Amino acid sequence: MHLKNTICSVKMLFQVLGKRVKYINTWKFKKQSISNKYINLYILPIICTFGFTGNHTFKNIETPLSTSEQRCLIKKDIYLSINEDNNLNQVEKKIFIKKIDKRLPKYIGYFKKHTKNSIFSWELIAAISYQESHWNHKAVSKTKVKGLMMLTKDTASYMGIKDRLDPNQSVYGGVKYLENIFKRLPKSVVGSDRIWMTLAAYNVGLGHLEDARIITERFGHNPNYWSDVKKHLPLLRLKKFYKNTKYGYARGKEPVNYVKRIQAYLNIIHEDKKTYLASLSFKEIFHKN
Template sequence: MFRMLRALPAVSIVTLPLLVGCGEEPRTDLERIQAAGELVVATRIAPTSYQDGDLGPTGPEYAMAQQFADELGVELRVEVHSGPEAIFRALDRGEADLAAAGLTRTGARNEERPFGPAYQYASALVINRGGAGTRPNDASDLVGKRVGVVTGSSHIDFLEQARAEHPGLAWMEVGEETTEGLLQRVRSGDLDYTIMDSHEFQAARRYFPGLRASLDLSGPRPLAWALPRDADSGLQQRVAEFFDTIKTDGTLSRILDHHYAHLQEFDYVNVRSFMHQVDHRLPHFQSLFEEAASQSELDWRLLAATGYQESHWRAGAISPTGVRGVMMLTQPTAQFVGVSRRTDPAQSIHGGARYLRVLKDRLSGIPEPDRTWLTLAAYNIGHGHLQDARDITERQGGDPDAWVDVKERLPLLRQQKWYSETDYGYARGDEAVGYVESIRTYYDILRRLRGPDGQDTTLARAD
């Protein structure tokens, strides 16, 4: 376990009444949290919970916890643990005020401790390698196979129930294992199967296109925050009110959409092709991406992901509209960034990086990662059209600085009743949305395969 302090500026803070008088000891959990000035949240490293990424702390659980801390008027402190078992221990030792870690609210767990309301639902899936003879039809097909699950996970309950009907069923509990670690073991053949919640596999399958979800063991089950066994009713009620509020005002939908929307459309063939080109084409251009990104203060993997979306890393690429090169620059854009020969890989990549930097600078003041996603949209559709979409977003009561809100309005630029009232007119805004979401997928994969220094990661080296 390691500790990190996260204290982000609160966008809108609702301060609790001052309940603790001078010299008085806090009487309730909420009073104690307010007196300490921080909310301590236990979580785990996972794309669906919390990650300290290149653009700062991220993850749906982190976003919700930060929002809750803001509403309490306190700072957020994140405590990272290895898995459910360690998280529950931390709660009951008084080391955390609550757990936000994609935990399933099962009947057995609910008898042991209070949980908050359900905010999402997930199914327990059996994951295996693709290929003939590997797909299980029911739990009996797991007998005699190497099945691995995380120690203390709710999936063990299903295996124990299944063993009552199939006495030969056995499994191994793996401690301190990440989602990707388990999937690597299945991919390498060290395990035949693992069991994983559907939202976790949805987030990770891009990095393991050869793996399949073959069997649903549970059907949809609620995910919820967990509280200490002795949590008082005041804290329970405050958590319930918080989720009621963010469900009603749309905040919860925006958080989930922000982290999951670009994962909805999974193109197996496209992802396999991308990962193939990471090994075969990217090495010819990687040093150029690294150099150009460094000069423009960008992440080289983001620049490379943009280049793949534009040209599939082909120096001689040309579109019917005349854009050319790795970064598919138009003639006016090439002139603007000082590129004389668009099909020259070095010129194209450096020019594309400079142009991304210009666009990003025009969007200064917007928090990350939204600023990056809006920059990519501007690269595709033009800064003017992006501003039109942001104006429409604001007129409709959305947040013009939030990608999740702007992307809902970009397709309106195809409709005459909307584009006729804008400064820059008609644009294929729906294509810009797909463009950004594709780059986000490629960027996510590259961050798992290549480190910031350009070296292979453990995931890239896995068999």
């Protein structure tokens, strides 16, 4: 598709997210100037061809999308990418729904507070937190990771967190660390793939994720697609594969299951919100703060 005056519109972005359009062509003389102005715009080594990366931040050449617009687009892409096979068993689902009623209200304020200006939605952070600690701010694992977001001592120190058991500090540190990972991923990883790889790296480490991406490419698959990378992450537990990697052995199946469960929790939170709103009267909805 060729556009004379704009890189894309919001409508165009949704076509890119839906993988109906992958690249936009522009004039050769514009290539360098656009590259200098928008560092998040990925330039392929092909004349005049541009692709979208990062947060899909371009409304047109002159107007970047706001954080809220970026979040809206990525949120849509996330829900489109969640597969039906991510469902929990019925017992797990019932337990989680009960925790939404009993525990989530205690912490939802922290999730909303620290995602107000973030690319991540509070629902996603809540889902991650449940997977990490089951919404127990006093949680401590055998490996001594602690708190709602189960931060390691090193991560907490890096994020400037003094008390990992403090729910406010824990959520703040977790969100900031996720944002740090998100920004460090290659620009060629986009949309929901970037979100799922961020989560996988939060679990297994960015180094191991990069090793898995390299293995994925060696097998002739796309290292920028989570659907491809998740098939190769488990290979990091096999010596014949991890012996040739930079970061070595990893329990590669864990981040795959980790992301899968968060997707399931996120889907339930989303459905629970719709059910809750449907139960309210017209007057109640428009008088909520």
